[in-house]
Structure formats: structure tokens, C-alpha cells
Amino acid sequence: MWDIQTAACAFPPPPPEMYQTDGLIDIEFHNPIAKAQRAGDAESVLMAVNDLAPLAQRYPEIFDRIDPQATADGVLDIRGFPAKWQRSDKAMAALQNERAAQTAKDSQMHDVTGMAEAAGKAAPALQLLTGGKAAGGR
Numbered sequence: 001m002w003d004i005q006t007a008a009c010a011f012p013p014p015p016p017e018m019y020q021t022d023g024l025i026d027i028e029f030h031n032p033i034a035k036a037q038r039a040g041d042a043e044s045v046l047m048a049v050n051d052l053a054p055l056a057q058r059y060p061e062i063f064d065r066i067d068p069q070a071t072a073d074g075v076l077d078i079r080g081f082p083a084k085w086q087r088s089d090k091a092m093a094a095l096q097n098e099r100a101a102q103t104a105k106d107s108q109m110h111d112v113t114g115m116a117e118a119a120g121k122a123a124p125a126l127q128l129l130t131g132g133k134a135a136g137g138r
Contacts, residue, residue, distance in 0.1 A: 042078045045071055
């Protein structure tokens with residue numbers, strides 16, 4: 001039926017985005033029944049992570065197969081989480097960059113603190129070696 005109506009020009013021309021899909025159309029229903037059918041996918045994510053968690057203690061790389069962002073996007077989509085409450089890709093990238101900068105700053109502070117502690121622990125030994133005189137003293 002679709003083909004007959006398309007051949008008869010019963011439909012307006014498709015949007016340009018349709019030509020970028022090699023002619024394939026992906027139809028996704030968003031009614032309560034379709035949503036309930038996809039809910040199993042979101043539940044399977046939780047079940048899989050729970051099943052793998054004990055193994056992850058011994059083999060942390062077991063979760064390397066799971067793409068956290070794609071998983072989050074999929075679960076939000078399945079659950080019907082409103083797009084207006086989600087961060088844009090640009091805002092998410094900015095947040096991740098800010099978090100990475102803060103982590104680098106914290107790591108640098110930890111390194112400096114570690115060196116200061118090491119110097120503090122080495123000071124008594126240095127005083128013993130130099131006969132109690134401060135380095136650079138008389």
C-alpha cells in the first residue's frame with residue numbers, strides 16, 4: 001500500500017534527512033504498550049551489571065565492553081525521560097572537562113602534599129647526618 005501511494009505521489013517530498021539513511025526508515029512507537037515492551041531492556045542492564053559485579057572485583061576490565069554513555073542514553077530513552085531535562089552534548093562535554101580539570105588539580109595537590117610529607121619525614125634524618133646543623137647553616 002505504501003509503495004502504491006508513494007508511486008502515485010500521494011505524499012509530500014521527504015525531508016532531506018531521509019536521503020541520508022540509504023532509504024531505510026526506522027519507525028519507533030511511543031505508546032504505553034511499546035514502552036512496556038522496551039522496559040525489559042532497561043531492566044536487563046541492571047541485571048547484567050549485578051551479575052557481573054562479583055567478577056569485577058577480580059577482573060575490573062569486565063565492564064570495558066559496556067559503553068556508559070550509550071547505556072545511559074538508552075535507559076533514559078526507554079524510560080521516556082524528557083529531553084528538556086537532559087544536558088546537551090555540549091553542556092555534558094563542558095561538565096566532563098571541568099571534572100577532569102578538577103581531578104588533575106586534586107591529583108597535583110596530592111602529589112605536592114606527598115612530597116611535603118616525605119620532606120618532613122626526611123628532616124630528622126638529615127639533621128642526624130649533618131650533626132644537628134640546618135642545611136645551609138654554619
